[in-house]
Amino acid sequence: MEHLYAPWRYSYVSEEKIEGCVFCHIKNNIDDKKMQVLFHDELCFVVMNKFPYSPGHFMVIPNHHTDKIEDLDEDVWFRVSKRVQQGVRLLKDTLKCEGVNIGMNLGKAAGAGIEQHVHYHLMPRWVGDTNFITTVGDTRVYPANFDEIFNKLKENANKFFLWFIKSSLIDTL
Numbered sequence: 001m002e003h004l005y006a007p008w009r010y011s012y013v014s015e016e017k018i019e020g021c022v023f024c025h026i027k028n029n030i031d032d033k034k035m036q037v038l039f040h041d042e043l044c045f046v047v048m049n050k051f052p053y054s055p056g057h058f059m060v061i062p063n064h065h066t067d068k069i070e071d072l073d074e075d076v077w078f079r080v081s082k083r084v085q086q087g088v089r090l091l092k093d094t095l096k097c098e099g100v101n102i103g104m105n106l107g108k109a110a111g112a113g114i115e116q117h118v119h120y121h122l123m124p125r126w127v128g129d130t131n132f133i134t135t136v137g138d139t140r141v142y143p144a145n146f147d148e149i150f151n152k153l154k155e156n157a158n159k160f161f162l163w164f165i166k167s168s169l170i171d172t173l
Contacts, residue, residue, distance in 0.1 A: 023061050023117040036150050038090075039161040043079040046087060046161065048150050049121065051113075055144035056095045056124040056153065060084050067116050069106065080120065083161065087122045090160040094153055097124030 018025045026035045026047055036048035038058060049057040060083045062076050069077065088100050101123040105112040 021065060021117050022114060023119060024065050027061075027063055036154075038150075038154055038157040039083075041079070041161075043076050044083055046083055046157065048146075048153075052123070052146070053101075053121075054123050054125060054129060055146065055149045056091055056097070057121065058087065058153070059119045059121055060087060061117065061119040065117050067107070067118060069104070069118050072118070084120050084122065086160045090153060090156060091122060091124040093160070094156045095124050095149070098127055099125040101125055 026037065027040075027045060029035055030037050030040050030045060036050075038046040038048065040046070042063070044060060044062045046058055046060050049059055060080055062072055062080050064072060064076055066072065072080075084102060088102070091097050091100055101121070103121045103123075104118065105115075105121075106118065108115050
């Protein structure tokens with residue numbers, strides 16, 4: 001039997017578990033650096049995925065706790081959608097990805113890992129970024145350090161997400 005060691009994953013599995021909704025916990029601790037929030041405003045926030053599909057995978061989450069997008073206020077839905085659009089720009093500009101997967105899984109039957117609070121996933125993709133090891137070894141190999149990716153995205157996040165605020169103000173003048 002072959003063994004593949006990933007000692008850096010130990011901190012993920014050994015951390016204290018959060019009681020209740022993990023996204024509400026992040027929203028209530030938005031300035032805690034270990035939460036890895038890239039950006040936040042009064043309606044939603046952008047946070048790194050702790051268990052990413054690919055390096056740079058982050059989520060856009062409304063502040064309002066609900067499992068139904070149909071219950072979101074129209075202004076919240078618009079803002080979340082705008083943040084997704086800006087997030088794509090951030091990933092393409094900062095990580096030089098060649099594509100982006102965008103997704104939302106609503107309910108357990110649809111594959112939602114955290115089903116009680118709606119959220120969008122944004123995953124940067126590159127040609128050839130997956131290989132045989134995922135298929136035959138049921139293992140993912142990440143070609144990047146997650147802290148470095150977070151720092152790189154965080155450094156550029158305001159440039160992309162604040163653009164909306166500036167352009168909205170100009171439109172109202």
